Amino acid sequence: MKNLFSLFAKNQSLIYKVFLFIISTLLIIYLLPKGGQFKYNFQKGKPWQYENLYAPFNFTIKKNEDTIKKEREEIKANAIPYFEYNGEVEAGVLEQFNTMLEARYIDSLYKTPKQAVAKLAGNLIAEVYKNGLTDEIHTYDDNRLIYLKKGNEIEERNYSQLFKKENLNKKVRELVQKNNFEDVQVLLYNILNEVFESNVKLNSKLTEASIEAEIKTLNPNRGIIEKGGRIIAKGEVVEGDKFQILESLRAEFQSQIWSKNNYLWLLVGYSMLVSLVFLMLFLFLKNYRPYIYNNNTKVTFIFFNIFLMVFLTTLVLKVHSDYVYVVPICILPLILKAFFDPRVGLFVHVLTILLLGFIVPNSFEYMFLQFIAGIVTILTVSELYKRANLFISVGQITLIYILGYFAFFVIQEGNIQTLEWENFGYFILCGLATLFAHPLIYFYEKIFGLVSDVSLLELSDTNSKLLKELSNKAPGTFHHSLNVANLAEASANEIGANSMLVRVGALYHDIGKMLNPTMFTENQANSINSHNELDPKESAQIIIEHVIKGIEIARKNNLPDRIIDFIRTHHGTSLVYYFYKKEREQQGSANKEDFIYPGPIPFSKETAILMMADSVEAASKSLKDPSSSIIDEFVEKIINNQMAQGQFLNANITFKEIEMIKKVLKKKLNNIYHLRVEYPE
Structure with missing residues (x-):
């Protein structure tokens, strides 16, 4: 166990x-369609690339979507609309008309007797409400057949037989002219216009139901292919009926062939x-x-x-x-x-x-x-x-x-x-x-917990809390980090590495020096060196610990792992040679393990670039009266020494790329230490 x-x-x-x-x-299988894959691949407008295809079984030819859509549209366009007839409206309209006529008719103003006007209006109302009055506006033709629903009975009518309220003025004018009642035309029109009420309305629900019922009866098929019949020949273009027949065969194949058994x-x-x-x-x-x-x-x-x-x-x-x-x-x-x-x-x-x-x-x-x-x-x-x-x-x-x-x-x-x-x-x-x-x-x-270039851009801001703290506590280290960042970024651009990543890694690689800044020469404001009073082994441990402390500070400040990798690897497993040599001189011998950084060695192009740029920039401070040849020799010596120690074995970087990086570093250092003209005082 x-x-x-x-x-x-x-x-x-x-x-x-x-x-x-x-x-x-x-999970992917669950999302995939649960039907067989048709073994022939074909495209509309392209030749059939296989041998002659014969129907493996009887199947129906499906109508394509456009045909079915067109048939549906035709059904909707030709569907007979249903109108609801209300027979109770006529009596109320007639009663209301007689009441208003009684109130508005003045004997001295009209020649036509009141009884004649009432009779004429009664005949008109009866005629209008016989087939129905509607105030709705539709786009139907006058000859369009409609269904008029009167209670439980359905009667057929032409749409033109429905009386439209908009035609009232014309109808009144025809009646009064026919009966020589022109003097009451305005009175008759005004009262009828007020009392007329629609008693026929389109029954949308019933009309839509009939359309849906008719659509459901549509046959999705338009023919049958018998077993053994040739569907398409080799080289024939897949288009028109051929395409639709192949689509029908594919659909039938997936529904008929693939069952629970397979x-x-x-x-x-x-x-x-x-x-x-x-x-x-x-x-x-x-x-x-x-x-x-x-x-x-x-x-x-x-x-x-x-x-x-x-x-x-x-x-x-x-x-x-x-x-x-x-x-x-x-x-x-x-x-x-x-x-x-x-x-x-x-x-x-x-x-x-x-x-x-x-x-x-x-x-x-x-x-x-x-x-x-x-x-x-x-x-x-x-x-x-x-x-x-x-x-x-x-x-x-x-x-x-x-x-x-x-x-x-x-x-x-x-x-x-x-x-x-x-x-x-x-x-x-x-x-x-x-x-x-x-x-x-x-x-x-x-x-x-990943990091992208967008986050790297935010981390590269030198006004961020951590970098501000570094510049305040260890200004020399901060300045060194900026120089290393510039060198590393230029080198990364030269070989096509991630320049933004290596720049950010360079800015944060020495943050561990914040905890004990005066123990590092770049932060010593005077000529007093704190290491003079310490044992070489103790000094080496302080120097080595800036890597471990840097990792701790980075994790505390939630820096991404990709940035912490630069802190861990920027010295690899190299030797703190100065104190190792000093220990040997004082004691006669020294344990190398006490003076080696814990590593790991760089494992990417970017971390390898930082190691080179960091070593070169730090060591360049010791150069006295640097010339172009001295700088070139100096860069070659440092990077070749790192290669000899096997520091780049895990990094996917080539000899050619290392040579390109050397050239960039030499050029940059020559620009930094270029000779100035001595101006007279």
Whole structure:
């Protein structure tokens, strides 16, 4: 049991990775569509690349979406509307008219008798309400058939048979002229206009129900293909009916062939493919990015982002497949590049697109566009802390999407007449969503403890609390750190390393000297050296401890691990040679272990650059009357000595890059110590 526990403790990092591998695979499989994959890949407008295809079974030809949509529109356009008839309104209108006529009719003003006016109005009201009066405005033609619902009975009418209140003036004028009652025309119109009330209204609910019922009866099929019938010949262009028949065969294949009996085999196939994708990711990290592979937090971060992209795409596809390009997939390589490097960003992006190929429709078109957009993201996004760069890159990504989609559409359709321009809006929305990268990076930094260029820019501010404290307590060390930062940044730019990271690392690499600043020569204001009163071994320990104390101060101030790495490695496992030599002179011998920094040695280009720049800058203070040749020889000696000690064995830095760094350091030191003209006093 004890051995088992010991084995578990020893391999807990590997066990965690296996667990992460299994969980990620299961989650991705859960999100993948649970249907078989049609074994033929085809695209509209392209030749059929396989042998002649014959129907493996009987199946129906499905109507395409456009045809079904058109038929639905025709049903809606030709649907017979239902109108509700209220028979109780007529009696109330007639009674109200007689009451108002009695009040307004004056015998001395009109020749037409009141009884004649009442009779005429009664006939008019009866005629109007026979088929119904409506005050609603509709776009129906006069000959449009309508259903008039009177209680439980339905009567057919033409829309023109309904009386429109807007025609009242014309109707009154015709009646009074026919009966020579012109003197009461205004009176009759005014009263009728006031008392007329609509008794026919459109029954929207019943009309919509009838339309829905008719739509449900639509046949989604338009024919049958018999088993053995030839569907398409080799080299034939996939378009029109051929394309729709192939789509129907694919749909039938997925619904008919794949059942519960072979569902297990489907899961086995998915498991193998998804596992291969994640296995490739692990192998890539192990062989080419061991610093990521050995950090479980960083590995978890990468897997989380892959799952997030697959989950968001699946979620959007459930709403509507047209919205698939709204998902900002390019945010994945952008974020990974911000935290790691472009190669990691592109590799993970490619693997994620391969997984999404199982989910999205028109997978070839989708994958092609996303591959190109991902490459553009990697090539264009640089110095993310500069806000303008992100906007420019997002604009370029959106343009690539639009151009790529337009090209595919032209290839498939052969024209632009049917181009749906609103689809370009999805790409613009995708670009806007990609701008969410900045707040997402901040969120990831807090959750996973990572550091991006944006955070590095904040840390490089010399007015920050920690650097202010360093400048106050150890001004000489602070000045030394600024000089080292300038040298290291220039060197990093020369070989293509992360210049922002190495600059920030240089600013903080000696913060451990704050606790005992006068023990370091750059902070001694006078010629008194505190080490003269100490044993060489004690002096060496004080010097060595500034690394350990620097790590403690960094952790207390929540500096990222990537910055702490510079503090740990800037002296590597080098020897405090001055005090080691002094000990040997005084005692005759010395234990080397007492005078060696604890390490580790640098394990990246950036940490190696800092070691070189720090050693050269610190030692350059001892140069007397430096000349160009002296400086060149001096730089060569220090860096060659570090190489001889094996300080750069773990850093992925080449001899060529070291030579380039030497040239930069020589040039910079020559500029610093250039000879001045002596001016007369």
